Amino acid sequence: MTHRAPIRRFCLTTLFASLLLGGAVAQAKEWKTITIATEGSYEPWNLTLPGGRLGGFEPELMTNLCQRMQMQCKLVVQNWDGMIAGLNAGKYDVIMDAIVITPERKKVVSFTVPYAATPATFITLKESPLLPAEKNIVRLQNDEKTINAAIAPLKAALKGKTIGIASGTVYTPFIDKYFKDVADVREYTASADAILDLQAGRIDAVFDDVTFAQSMLARKENSNLTFSGPQLGGPIWGEGEAMGVRMADQDLKAKLDDAIRAALADGTVKGLSEKWFKTDVTP
Template sequence: MKKALASAAFLALAAFAAAPAQAKDWKTVTIALEGAYEPWNLTKPDGTLDGFEIDLAKDLCGRMKVECKFIAQDWDGMIPSLNAGKFDVIMDALSITDERKQVIAFSKPYAATPASFAGLKSGPLATLAGTGTTVTLTGDAAHDKPVVDKLREALKGKTIGIQSATVYTKFLNDNFKDIATITEYKTSAEHDLDVTAGRIDVAFDDDTYFTSAFAKPDNAEMMVVGPEIVGPIWGEGEGAGFRKADTDLRDMFSKAITDAIADGTVKKLSLKWFKLDVTPVSVP
């Protein structure tokens, strides 16, 4: 869904921090999640972790017959901490991108999700062209130009909120930074707060996140504005992240994910948490 590396310098740092290869007998696996990206993962009032990725990880670990432990980790240090050996797996709505493949390995995708802008029901953008439709963006400028140009026209002079260091941040900066003000936030909940308070015009995020966010009383006046955006522009989908050396662990997860997709478990859990099916169309 959402997250992407921020810079070439960060890539170099993460690569430098990579732990040396070593064979392991995987009986216990530690999985890191943000614990703050509901409904993918969240922290309950009692401090325990829950959400789509917790439920899915428990299912996968059962299939692999390994004991799984879960820890909450700030996104800013997630990939360097993985490569430093502080935990074994990232499951945090982690978009599979070519940039990130330079420094970590990925399982097969377990989800593929759309993204949208969100604003106020009573706001001037509530009737933004394309609202209620779905468009496909490929990442090819010539193909995507008609859709992007319409959005640029509508959002000229506006303020757009986005969680920092995500795959969506790059999309906004590449296409809207010259005509709109891009405001970055540490968490998605913070951009929701500013939308509802009228401090920014719209936020941009994953549709699965907005499904959960809109259900909260404080966000009752928010709605998707403009088209739902799907397609290769967001990469292959979301997958689990591993140190490059841990190919055996990656392959274990990939097989378990393939089986969980085949028997409908991923669909069942996505409908439970997102109210829509985020199962990847095909598993490479």
């Protein structure tokens, strides 16, 4: 990634890639068929069912949206850490994986209107909880003084501990910025891998989306896990979760926006939210 290619090779490669992408975009402009990438392992947002079929909140919502847009939709599995690059390389047309809108991501991806907004929390073992679980949501603004005051008890409880976090998420820079001075931070390719290491005693806590955490805690094998501390939400996490498309595909974004707004207005998103999350996460 860091090595420079010879100029001639770079130009030819870039031209060839541009021609391929240009042809793909031109061919897809009618948008009769779209391909959507999701992780397939971020429960309950998306999960892989027996037989390989994808299920969860987002695949069911996408099915509804595609019916509204009168499109044929194909869902494919893609690891989170390569998802945005794959979108811009033309591997698929839409990414949908509990992706929070952030200013940094807006530079490389065009986002739809949000269809969800959720808080995050710590998960620990019941036998060694860092703090009692709190159902209240502490809304964090992008203000250093407010953030430091709100998380002071968490920092004290996590001093000398090891925190697991999925890499490349909206939560990763938050943990790096506010907890690396008191705790070791270990990054994982997938959130589920962090849960496995928590169970194995390799780390002391996992920080992740509340809806994912609820899904993990509902599993029989995770009956020894618990929430720890308050739920952290608010503008610090951005505008909410949305789908991403390539910058050039504003016509597709407009179709998705209309379908999402209609699904929010008629209660479809709320119904799917309550089915999969047991709570209303509509923005």
